[in-house]
Amino acid sequence: MGLRSRHSSSVTTTSVQEPNNGNIFNIDTGKKTLGNKYDWLIFMGPAMILVAVFFIAPVIIVFIISFTNMSSLTGFSNWSWIAFENWIKIFTHPQSGQHVKVTIIYVFFTLIFFNVGLALLLAILTTHIPKAAGFAFRALWLVPRITPVVVYIMMWKYLMADSPYGIFNEIFFKPLGFETSEIIAAHPYIAIILVNGFIGASFGMIIFTSAIESISKDIMNSSLVDGANIFQRIKYIIIPQIKWPLMFVTTFQTLSLITSFEQIMILTDGSYGTEVWSLWAYHKGLNNYFGQFQWGFGMALAGILVIISIGFCIAYLKFFKFSDMIQEPKIETL
Amino acid sequence: MKRNIVIFLVLLLTITLMAFVGCKKEEQVVEGPREVTLRIWTKAGPTEEWRGKAAIEAAKELNKELESEGIVLTVEAVQETAGWGDFNKKFTMASEAGKGPDILCTGHENIAVYGSTGYIIPIADSVTEIKSMAPEFDDVIEGLWGMTSWKGQIWGIPQDTEARPMFYSKTKLKELGWSDEKIAALPDEIAKGNFTLDDMIATGKEAIAKGVIEPGYGYWSRPKSGGDFIQYYMAFGGQIYDAEQDKLVIVKDALLDWFKFQRRIVTEGVTPKNFLGTDWGIWHDTVSHNNALFFAGGVWHFAEWATQHVQDIGGMDYLFENFGYALQPSGVRGVAAQQMSHPLIYVVVSEKSSGSPNQDLAIRLLEKMTTKELNTKHAVESGHLGILKSQSDYAPYKADKLLSETLYMLDYAFFQPNHPAYPSYWSALWTNMEAVQNAALTPEEGVDAVIAVLEAEIGDSLIIK
Numbered sequence: 001m002g003l004r005s006r007h008s009s010s011v012t013t014t015s016v017q018e019p020n021n022g023n024i025f026n027i028d029t030g031k032k033t034l035g036n037k038y039d040w041l042i043f044m045g046p047a048m049i050l051v052a053v054f055f056i057a058p059v060i061i062v063f064i065i066s067f068t069n070m071s072s073l074t075g076f077s078n079w080s081w082i083a084f085e086n087w088i089k090i091f092t093h094p095q096s097g098q099h100v101k102v103t104i105i106y107v108f109f110t111l112i113f114f115n116v117g118l119a120l121l122l123a124i125l126t127t128h129i130p131k132a133a134g135f136a137f138r139a140l141w142l143v144p145r146i147t148p149v150v151v152y153i154m155m156w157k158y159l160m161a162d163s164p165y166g167i168f169n170e171i172f173f174k175p176l177g178f179e180t181s182e183i184i185a186a187h188p189y190i191a192i193i194l195v196n197g198f199i200g201a202s203f204g205m206i207i208f209t210s211a212i213e214s215i216s217k218d219i220m221n222s223s224l225v226d227g228a229n230i231f232q233r234i235k236y237i238i239i240p241q242i243k244w245p246l247m248f249v250t251t252f253q254t255l256s257l258i259t260s261f262e263q264i265m266i267l268t269d270g271s272y273g274t275e276v277w278s279l280w281a282y283h284k285g286l287n288n289y290f291g292q293f294q295w296g297f298g299m300a301l302a303g304i305l306v307i308i309s310i311g312f313c314i315a316y317l318k319f320f321k322f323s324d325m326i327q328e329p330k331i332e333t334l
Numbered sequence: 335m336k337r338n339i340v341i342f343l344v345l346l347l348t349i350t351l352m353a354f355v356g357c358k359k360e361e362q363v364v365e366g367p368r369e370v371t372l373r374i375w376t377k378a379g380p381t382e383e384w385r386g387k388a389a390i391e392a393a394k395e396l397n398k399e400l401e402s403e404g405i406v407l408t409v410e411a412v413q414e415t416a417g418w419g420d421f422n423k424k425f426t427m428a429s430e431a432g433k434g435p436d437i438l439c440t441g442h443e444n445i446a447v448y449g450s451t452g453y454i455i456p457i458a459d460s461v462t463e464i465k466s467m468a469p470e471f472d473d474v475i476e477g478l479w480g481m482t483s484w485k486g487q488i489w490g491i492p493q494d495t496e497a498r499p500m501f502y503s504k505t506k507l508k509e510l511g512w513s514d515e516k517i518a519a520l521p522d523e524i525a526k527g528n529f530t531l532d533d534m535i536a537t538g539k540e541a542i543a544k545g546v547i548e549p550g551y552g553y554w555s556r557p558k559s560g561g562d563f564i565q566y567y568m569a570f571g572g573q574i575y576d577a578e579q580d581k582l583v584i585v586k587d588a589l590l591d592w593f594k595f596q597r598r599i600v601t602e603g604v605t606p607k608n609f610l611g612t613d614w615g616i617w618h619d620t621v622s623h624n625n626a627l628f629f630a631g632g633v634w635h636f637a638e639w640a641t642q643h644v645q646d647i648g649g650m651d652y653l654f655e656n657f658g659y660a661l662q663p664s665g666v667r668g669v670a671a672q673q674m675s676h677p678l679i680y681v682v683v684s685e686k687s688s689g690s691p692n693q694d695l696a697i698r699l700l701e702k703m704t705t706k707e708l709n710t711k712h713a714v715e716s717g718h719l720g721i722l723k724s725q726s727d728y729a730p731y732k733a734d735k736l737l738s739e740t741l742y743m744l745d746y747a748f749f750q751p752n753h754p755a756y757p758s759y760w761s762a763l764w765t766n767m768e769a770v771q772n773a774a775l776t777p778e779e780g781v782d783a784v785i786a787v788l789e790a791e792i793g794d795s796l797i798i799k
Contacts (some may be wrong), residue, residue, distance in 0.1 A: 073754050075451035076430045077674040095765075113408055157613055162606055165616050185608030185772060189735075269559075270767055271611050290757035291422020292447055 022151070059306055066300035072292045074154050079296070088109025094278075103277040106264075107191055107257040114197025115253040116246070124234060126205075127212045134209075141205055144198045153266040156195050160184045181218035188272035192264050199263070200256075204249040210244040247320040254316070278305060368402075373409045374680075376439035376781035377421045378413040381637045384700050384712030385493060386411030386680070392702035399698075407680050407695065429453040429687035436688050436696045440680050442481040445489045446754040453683040456487035459699060464488045467697075470704040473722045477744070481677050484752045490679030491700045494627055494709070494718035497743035498535075498562055498632045498673045500524065506627050508544045510537070521660035524620065525746065527669045531569060531595055534628050534663055541627050552604025554621055557612040559764045561750050562630060565674050566791055567763070568748060569594040570665035574759075575751035582751065585799045586781060589763075591665060593770045593777035600771060610768050617645050624656050633659070633740050637717030651671045654735065664702035675747040676771060678720070706731070712736055719744060752784040754791040762787040 066086050070079040090096055098272050122141060126134035144152055160183035163169040169180040184191040215238065239246070261279035268274045270283060285298015317323070372393075393409040401408055412435070414421050422444065428434040434453065448454045458464035461479045467471040474492055475486035482490040493777075509519050523529040538552020556562045564574065572588035575581075582723040622631040648655070661671035680703070682696045703709075706724045710731045713720045719741060725731040732738050733765040748798040752758060762784050770780035788796050 072426060072447050073450045075453070088791065093790050094783065140557065155737060161613060161616060162608075165613075165619075182606065182608040182612060184609050268611060270774060271559075272608075273769065273774060285421045288757065288761065289419055290441075290443065290760065291419045291426070292754070292757040293423070293426070 004042070039048065048219060062299045062302050062306065065295055066297075066303045068296045070295040070299075071297075072294075083197030086297045087303075090300055090304065098273060099277045099280045101190070102273055103258070104192070106192055106274075106276050107254065109189075110193045110197050110200060110257055111250070111253055115200035115204055115257070116250055118197065118201040119248070119249065120208055122201060122205040123212055124238065127209055128230070138202075138205060138209065142202050145202045149262060150266060152199070153195065155262060156267065157184065158190075159292060160191060184268060185272050188268060188274045192267060192274050192276075194261070195263050195267055196257070201255060204253065207245045207249055208242060211245040212238055215241045247316070247322070251313070251316040251320070254312055256310070258309055259305055277301065281305065339790060349578070363483050365531065367406045368569065369406050370695060371410060371528065372437065372690075372696055373410045373412065373435040374437040374439070375412045375414065375421075375425065375435040375690075377416065377418065379415060379716075381634070381641060382718075383413060384715060386413045388703045388708040388712060389437065389699060390706075391708055392699055395702045396699055405695075408700070409699070411464075411491045418768050421774070425453070426640050429683065432689040433685060434687040434689070436682045436683055436690055436692055437700065438681050438683055439493055439678055440490075440681060442490065443750050443756055444480065444753055445681070446752045446756075448681065449484050449489055450754060451685055453687045454489060455684045455693060456489050457682060458488040459489065460486070461488065466700040470701045472782075473706070473724050474704065475721055475744070477722055478677055478721055481749050481752070482679050491704055492680045493678040493680050494712060494716070494723040495675045495677040495721055495744065496633050496718045497675060497745075497747070498565065498630065498662065499740060499743065500662050501629050501635075502660065503624055503627050503656060503662060504658050505624060506541060506546050507571075507646065510544060511542050511791045519782075520658060524660040524663050524671050527664040527667060527671060530667050531662055531665045532564070532665045532667075535599060535602050535604055538627050539602055542603060547625070547627050549603050550606035550609075551620075551626045551734050552628065553599055553789070554605065554609070554617065554626045555599075556630055557610060557614065559768075560678060561674060561760060563596075563764065563767060564750070564760070565630075565662045565672065566595055566665065568672055568674070569662060570595070571669075571791055573799070574748075574756075579797065580753070581795050581797045582753055582755055582788075583799060584785060586785070588756045589784065590777055590781050593767060593780045595665060596767055597773070597777055598773040600773070600780075602693045608772055609635075610771055622653070626730045627773075630662065632717075633719065634717040634738060635716065636736050657737075659736075661743060670746065672741050672746050672748055675719075675744060675749060677749070749778060753795070755795040758791045759788065762791070 048162055067081055068079045068084060069082045069085070070076065076081075093160050122138065126137050128134075129137070158165060159167045161167075161169070162182040163174050165182035166180070166183065167181060172178075173180050214317075219237060219241070220233070223233050230235065259278050261282060264270070264274055264276060264279055264281070270276075270279050274284070281301035283300050284301060286293060350563055372389070374383075374386055374389045375405075378385045387571065389409045389411050393407050397407050414424070416424070416511070418441065422440070425434060425438055429448075429451075438454070440448075440642055445454070448457070458467060461483070462477065465474075471491065477491045478487065478495065482488050482492065502520065504517050507520075508514070520529060534553060538547075541547045542549050542552055544647065564572075567588055568574070570588040572581045572585050572590035572592065576583050586756040600607055600609070618635075620626060621631070622635075622643040636650070638655055644652050662673045664671045680700055682693050682700070685691050704788070706722050706728045708722075709720055709722055710728055711716065713725070713731060714734050715736065717736060719737060720726070720731055726741065753759075764789075766775060766783045768784070769775040770777050775783060784799060
């Protein structure tokens, strides 16, 4: 849009000495060329191809397979169309409610307490202490993210295992006289939220840190001069100034959490009522104990996730008024 | 014009010569021995390498026969350590792409699924026919052929089988005051149904009360999902399969009794709260170091414990000194005990799925693999039971104390059915059994949930009694 605006103005200023870039920017002639109309394709084309191949096409395939009875029993060649049978099965399945419930709990609490809440807290704290200390602290919080996920989960398993193997039980609960237990099984929701949250917090932390550090020092300093305490500073300066990254992280992490299951799979494999919707889809469609797969039903379950994710995208875009925040810079529209 | 004719003649001559050269090459291939490669895929742990190595050894024997037929056979054995789900997924995807192996070692319950899709081929039309095909096949223990049958045909050759005993600590029972005679008689008492699951719980409670074992260590089941748990459904009079109607069966009363048992072991304190899901490493370490009174496992665990867990404190000698093994106790007094065997089988992959037309050679290789010499090497090394009648008199097999003392358990064995809906059936049982044991559901709620899920998922293949 910016480029087009600039070109529109050049139509009336033929004396401007700019290099002629061939058909695309024919400033000298002032003619509207083919390039003007479709130049966005050149810039957007590669990204559009990637999106089409790796998002649109898989989504279409997911929905097509969801209307078939494709499974280990039919293979990829003996399947048949069964219309909405898989979709009806989802809505009548006695376990659907449980999977919805655990997914909502998992996404909501991980998002609020860790991926956004803790991330914001860490960003604020580490930008208000000496720079080197803040950097070191943030680096520490990146460890869960850079640790191989299997190793990371194994560490959690042995942290939360029953006595005498579990570190928490041996160090804290047993000496204090509390009853020891397999903590993951005793508090499965807390376990999956903690394990995911410790990884997820670092993403928001980095984004928020850079946003806070880019707030003008003048504003920050003047708030101090005005006598604002730290809470007032957070409420009236920092939060409004980082509204955009805050919304981005919330949106991105919601969608990410809805479809993520790998940590839960390695930690509990869906036991103790922790089978979130995406893990249910994975188990039904792609991996289970006996290795028998219901691709059609699994794809219908995945299709629900696609619909919900698109719904969330639209809701967030409307609710957070993203379009207002990505207005053209005023200098371009003058 | 003349020039064009010359060029044409030169081209013609060149093509003719090339054609002759090509023919000559083809003749050379026909004259020499034909090289054939058979690929075999197995899932095997560190002590189970003979599942694949047997094929390599057998190929040496088969090559002697094939020499006169102008064939040189090579075997490529791939041994995976992945879980069954991943292993089966790999085979499924490879078969769909026409890149599967020639021979697959798999659980017998997969016959129905792989047979339906055409991934594997039937080897014979009846037990009589398979036995007549080779003396090696005639030597297979009669009862095992049932596991390789589906729709009246034979789809696989047994590879190994096993027993899933209830292990018990002899030394802990002695500490509890049991005499040597009473301990020695326990397997027989269990087999007859005189020592039941109730007695096991009572003994565990007594051992805890007297300080012989720590609370929660009276009975340790398998810690994660697995068909083993269905032994307790059967122990209370359950039925899995109706062969006449080819449908899976739920006996509500047996299911309820089983779920009550799973809850009771926690409320009575013989199994820890929230036990299911315990890491396998912790489980092996705990039971192999004599910390639990009763624990359910498989005969193959002895080999694993001896080589990987207690090798520094006596290995196999330590295990025999401390542990005994019996059938899984019945839940009903006076009713004979049972245990579940899960034979692995070799199946022959179809031409379409393997991309290779050597199914006949694969069957001939399986004949050479099904010998007492090769199978005993696997049995002894991995702690699995043999599959051949001749093994019971074979000195190296008889010399193995564990195998010879647990062979009788096959007489009390039941098997999981070759029914395509069985994975869904098991999944519903496991999910709700776990919820009941962890007190997320009452036993009654658990039964209702199982039935609701099964009716939704496999209602057409289900009988509820």
